Amino acid sequence: MLRDALRRPAPATLPGLPRLPALWAGAGVALLAVAVTTGVLVGPVHVSLATVGEALLRPPFLGTQTGPDAGQLTILWSIRFPRVVLGALVGALLATAGAGYQGVFRNPLADPYLLGAGAGAILGATLAIVLTRGSPLVGAGVVPIAAFAGAAGAVAAAYVLGRSLGDRRNPTTLILAGVVVAAFLTAVQTYVQQSQTDSLRQVYSWILGRLVTAGWDSTAATLPYAAAGIGVIFAHRRLLDALAVGEEEVTSLGVSPRRVRLVVVAAATLCTAAAVAAAGAIGFVGIVVPHTVRLLLGTSYRVVLPMSTLLGAAFLVLADTAARTIAAPAEVPIGVITAMVGAPFFLVVMRSTRVRDL
Amino acid sequence: MREHLDAASATLAARIRVTCALALLAGAACQSAPASSPSPGAGAFPLVIHESGGGTVRLDHQPRRIVSLSPTATEMLFAIGAGKQVVAVDDQSDYPSTAPMTKLSGFQPNVEAIAGYSPDLVVAAEDIGGLVAGLTAVSVPTLVEPAAKDLNGTYAQLRELGTATGHGPGAEAVVSKMRTDVASTVASVGKPARRISVYHELDQTYFSATSRTFIGQVYTLLGLQDIADRATGAAPDYPQLSSEFVVSSAPDLIVLADTKCCSQNQQTVAARPGWAGIPAVRSGEVVAVDDDVASHWGPRIVDFMRQVAPHVSRLERQAA
Numbered sequence: 001m002l003r004d005a006l007r008r009p010a011p012a013t014l015p016g017l018p019r020l021p022a023l024w025a026g027a028g029v030a031l032l033a034v035a036v037t038t039g040v041l042v043g044p045v046h047v048s049l050a051t052v053g054e055a056l057l058r059p060p061f062l063g064t065q066t067g068p069d070a071g072q073l074t075i076l077w078s079i080r081f082p083r084v085v086l087g088a089l090v091g092a093l094l095a096t097a098g099a100g101y102q103g104v105f106r107n108p109l110a111d112p113y114l115l116g117a118g119a120g121a122i123l124g125a126t127l128a129i130v131l132t133r134g135s136p137l138v139g140a141g142v143v144p145i146a147a148f149a150g151a152a153g154a155v156a157a158a159y160v161l162g163r164s165l166g167d168r169r170n171p172t173t174l175i176l177a178g179v180v181v182a183a184f185l186t187a188v189q190t191y192v193q194q195s196q197t198d199s200l201r202q203v204y205s206w207i208l209g210r211l212v213t214a215g216w217d218s219t220a221a222t223l224p225y226a227a228a229g230i231g232v233i234f235a236h237r238r239l240l241d242a243l244a245v246g247e248e249e250v251t252s253l254g255v256s257p258r259r260v261r262l263v264v265v266a267a268a269t270l271c272t273a274a275a276v277a278a279a280g281a282i283g284f285v286g287i288v289v290p291h292t293v294r295l296l297l298g299t300s301y302r303v304v305l306p307m308s309t310l311l312g313a314a315f316l317v318l319a320d321t322a323a324r325t326i327a328a329p330a331e332v333p334i335g336v337i338t339a340m341v342g343a344p345f346f347l348v349v350m351r352s353t354r355v356r357d358l
Numbered sequence: 359m360r361e362h363l364d365a366a367s368a369t370l371a372a373r374i375r376v377t378c379a380l381a382l383l384a385g386a387a388c389q390s391a392p393a394s395s396p397s398p399g400a401g402a403f404p405l406v407i408h409e410s411g412g413g414t415v416r417l418d419h420q421p422r423r424i425v426s427l428s429p430t431a432t433e434m435l436f437a438i439g440a441g442k443q444v445v446a447v448d449d450q451s452d453y454p455s456t457a458p459m460t461k462l463s464g465f466q467p468n469v470e471a472i473a474g475y476s477p478d479l480v481v482a483a484e485d486i487g488g489l490v491a492g493l494t495a496v497s498v499p500t501l502v503e504p505a506a507k508d509l510n511g512t513y514a515q516l517r518e519l520g521t522a523t524g525h526g527p528g529a530e531a532v533v534s535k536m537r538t539d540v541a542s543t544v545a546s547v548g549k550p551a552r553r554i555s556v557y558h559e560l561d562q563t564y565f566s567a568t569s570r571t572f573i574g575q576v577y578t579l580l581g582l583q584d585i586a587d588r589a590t591g592a593a594p595d596y597p598q599l600s601s602e603f604v605v606s607s608a609p610d611l612i613v614l615a616d617t618k619c620c621s622q623n624q625q626t627v628a629a630r631p632g633w634a635g636i637p638a639v640r641s642g643e644v645v646a647v648d649d650d651v652a653s654h655w656g657p658r659i660v661d662f663m664r665q666v667a668p669h670v671s672r673l674e675r676q677a678a
Contacts, residue, residue, distance in 0.1 A: 044603040071606065071635065078632030079602045133619065197450065197465050202619055205563045205598070212563050212601065215631035327592030329603030331564075 024297060028310035032088070035314035039084040039321045040076070044328035047072050055081075083214040086278060087320040088313035089222050090211070091285055092230065093275040095312020098286025099293075099304050100233040100268035103240035104261045105171045112272040112286035115178030115265070116154035119185040121276035124150020126189050126203045130196045143206065144218070144277035150185075151273035157181050159265065171261065208333040209280040211320050218278050225274030230309060232267035236260060240301040282316070282335055284342025289315055291345075407501065407522055410514070413490070415499045420524040421479035425472055427464035428483035431503050431519065432457050433656035435481070438520050439528035446475045453650065453658070469493055479522060506655040508575040509540060516657075532657055539660045544579050547670045553583040554673045557599075557609040557638070558652075561616045562626070564599040571595050572655045573615075576663060580670050585609050605632050610673050612638040613645045613666060615652035622646075641676075643669050 040052055051069055055076040094112050101110040113119070128146035155178070162177035193203050210218075239260045242249040247257040275282070293307040316334075319341070323334040404418045424444045426432040432451035435444055447457045448464040462471055464482060469492035472480060480493055480500040493500045501522055506512045513533045520529025556577050558567045566586035567573050574584050585607040589597035616622045624644040628634050638644055645666055651658045 044600045045606040071608075074632050074635055075602045075605055079605065082631065132621075194466060197463070198619065201561055201565070205561060205565065210563065212598065213630075324600050324602075327589070327597075329600050329607075330589035330592035330597035331600055332592065 021303075024303070024307065025310075028307050028314075032310050032314040032317075035317040035321075036084055036088065039087065039317045040080060042321050042325055043080055044324060045072070045075055047076060052076060078215070082216045082219045083211055083320065083324075084317055086214040086219040086222065087211055087317045089219065089226050090275045090279040090282065091289075091316025091319075092309045092313040093222075093226050093271040094282065094285040095289035095308040095315070096230045096233055096305060097268040097271035097275070098312075099290035099301070099308040100236075100240075100264050100271075101286075102290055103243065103301050103304075104264045104268075105175060106244060107171075107175065108291065109287070110175070111284075112268065112275070113182070113281065113283070114175060115158045115269070116182035116185060117151040117269055117272040118276065118281045118283075119182040119189065120150035120152070120154025120157075121147040121273065122150070122203075122207055122281055123185045123189040123192075124148070124153075125206050126192050126199075129202045129206065130192060130199045133196075133199055133202075141217075144221070148273045148277040151276050152269055154181050154185055155265070155269040155272075159262075174261075174265075206280055209282055209323075209335055211279050211323075211334055212331055214279075222274050222278045225270055229267045229271035229274065233264060233271070234305055236264050236267075237301040237305050240264065240305075244299065244301070280335075282338055284338045285312055285316055285319075288338075288342045288345050402521075402524060402526070405521065407518060409502060409518075411485075411502055411504065413502065415501055415522070417479065417499055417522060419478070421477075421499075421522065423475065423477045424479045424481065424523065425462070425475050425477040426451060426457075426481045427462060427467060427472070427489075428481060428503060429453065429464075429650065430483065430505075430654040430656040431481040431515075433654060433658060434503075434516055434519050434532075435523065437528075437532050437657045438516060438523070438525045440519065440523035440525045443523060445477065446472075469496070473498065481519070505572060507570070507572055509536070509579075509659070511572070512536070512655050512657075512659065515655075536657055536660055540579070540663065543660070543663045543667050544581075547580055547667050548674060549581070552677050554581065554611060554670060554677065555585050555607065555609045556582040556611045556613060557585050557604055557607070558613045559616055559622065560596065560653075562620045562622050564601060564604060565596055566599050567596055568594060572659075573652055576659060580663065580667060582611065582670065601630070601632065605636060608636060609638050610641075611643045611645070611666075611669055612636070613647055613652070615647055615649050617646045618649040641673075643673060645669055 041047065041049065051072050054069070055073045058073065060073075060077050097112040098110070101112060101114055102108060104110075105114070124146035125143050127150075128143045132142055158178040158181040159174065161181065162174035165173050165177060193200060239250060239253070239255060242253060243257060243260060250257045250260060272286075289312040290304055290308045293304050293311060297303045297307060316338070319337040320334050322337050323332045326332055403420050404416065407415045407417070409415065420443075422443055424435065424440065425446045426435055426444060427448040429448070429451045432444070432447045433453055435441060436454050436457060441454075441456065445458060446460045446462060448462045449459065450464060451457050451459055460475075462468070464484070465486065467482065467487055467489045469489065472493065473496050477498055480489075480498055482489055482500060482502055483504055485500075485502050490500045490502065501518070503515045503519070506515060513536070516529045516533050516536075517526070520526045558573060558577065560566060566589075567584070568586045568590050569575065569578055569584045570590070574586075577584050585604065586597055586599060588607075589599055589603070612627060614622050614627065623646050624639075624642065627644055628639050633639055647662060647665060651662050
């Protein structure tokens with residue numbers, strides 16, 4: 001069954017395609033609700049359900065928080081709520097971007113960092129940290145901007161390089177270009193990092209993930225990118241299904257396959273860059289979540305995309321809850337949690353696909 | 359990407375490792391006993407130094423060309439009067455300003471580059487990348503002076519460097535001055551009516567230091583309660599704390615050791631979500647210290663204590 005699910009998508013093209021069944025959509029929303037509730041309730045500081053309820057009834061913009069549990073209300077509104085919301089956004093972004101890349105490249109191993117977005121973001125952040133050391137620009141949030149630019153720039157470079165390498169119809173060229181760009185940028189980043197040992201810890205804790213310092217400002221800054229990027233990918237779900245059958249299928253709809261690829265790659269890169277800028281390079285979400293959805297519900301992107309968005313959000317909220325709870329009051333890097341779940345899962349996927357595809 | 363993270367984590371681990379041995383063995387564990395008599399000057403040579411780490415270093419004559427790869431060792435060498443014998447220091451040794459800073463690295467040491475200075479003694483904080491073996495192969499004696507875990511460790515290293523460089527009396531003088539200064543600073547804060555709590559910040563993602571670390575021991579001397587001590591389960595020395603934990607711990611005093619690396623100050627701390635209500639922020643007891651002074655284990659730790667002590671005294675008066 002696992003193997004069936006990972007087989008090249010069934011030729012169930014337009015029209016009359018599987019749409020997201022209401023039952024599964026409901027289950028996805030319910031799971032996200034459970035994850036968010038858990039994330040809000042569980043943390044190093046104990047808060048009761050009643051306090052959370054009170055907090056929801058008394059948001060800070062309705063007046064100053066006073067009374068015996070003012071401290072807890074502050075913690076909930078200023079620290080925990082934004083962290084849960086940002087975690088959900090980042091999870092949704094990474095999972096949707098991963099599903100989008102997998103659709104474009106028709107490659108089950110594609111993940112959001114495939115085309116160098118991760119390496120580019122880390123290089124951008126490293127340069128920003130090193131160059132702004134000791135200047136007030138650090139507080140102005142130049143690091144997320146640099147990470148965003150690095151991620152977008154790396155993928156753009158990979159795209160241009162891939163096109164210049166010839167065979168425009170073969171997405172493998174683009175993947176290889178991405179690998180080359182990522183390797184190069186990682187080398188540059190390592191060089192900069194090693195030559196600036198003063199900034200090493202800064203760079204390192206940025207790479208480990210930044211949900212730790214989440215606030216409403218970073219959440220609000222991520223929201224527009226999430227809406228735009230996810231929206232564009234969703235709008236291409238039918239075309240991705242057609243692309244899964246073959247390029248001719250897309251062409252027969254009067255759309256250029258290359259254009260579909262370009263737009264979806266751009267949108268997925270926007271998602272990835274926004275996620276990395278907000279939370280650091282969190283691995284495995286973008287590959288684990290879409291594959292889980294495929295295993296459960298089949299390969300149509302009309303199902304895979306929205307379910308990946310919901311489950312990605314739920315997964316990252318739960319992973320972040322574990323990150324701040326299992327060693328409380330110390331933090332465990334969230335990348336450790338996602339990879340500990342992701343790596344064994346990845347092995348299962350590889351084992352199941354070995355016979356047919358590898 | 360994963361390889362990259364591993365590489366970064368290994369380097370970082372090397373950089374911030376500050377344990378000497380078990381915390382229980384405070385003091386004594388880090389002390390080393392010079393094998394020869396501590397009599398000063400060239401006459402004491404040749405001599406053999408038994409390092410706390412188990413190594414032995416033989417010095418045939420008084421070193422005249424010392425290379426230091428450790429910022430703390432550089433400070434110590436200049437403090438005890440061996441500065442004139444130092445020909446090169448690593449790229450992180452920016453104190454004192456007269457130290458001959460070079461591009462040598464203590465984290466990625468290059469034996470060939472070090473040997474290029476024709477040293478007759480190399481001092482390093484860690485034996486990274488086969489440093490000691492490499493230098494031994496070219497007959498350069500190498501002293502490893504790892505991060506001390508309390509002031510006794512600092513005193514022992516000062517004495518060891520004094521013996522090795524022929525400045526035993528200089529080292530003794532520095533140690534006794536430090537002892538006096540530390541004692542008077544500790545006396546100045548008096549006896550607290552209640553435990554005053556401190557949050558020591560290493561960067562703006564809330565990495566902190568527990569009482570098991572050198573800086574944590576200094577806080578213990580000042581009678582402070584380190585909030586990071588509740589997080590020792592995950593990382594006994596330098597845990598990363600949750601923001602909400604710091605807020606709910608309501609520290610009376612916040613010490614920012616991330617002013618240079620990360621441009622943090624009283625304003626940036628107050629602007630963090632939910633932090634404005636922390637007692638230390640409300641009462642302005644947020645101390646911005648020099649990152650390096652707070653992370654080295656050299657003589658300047660006295661300056662650090664003198665900077666923090668008045669805040670402790672003020673908090674105690676308010677508590678009384």
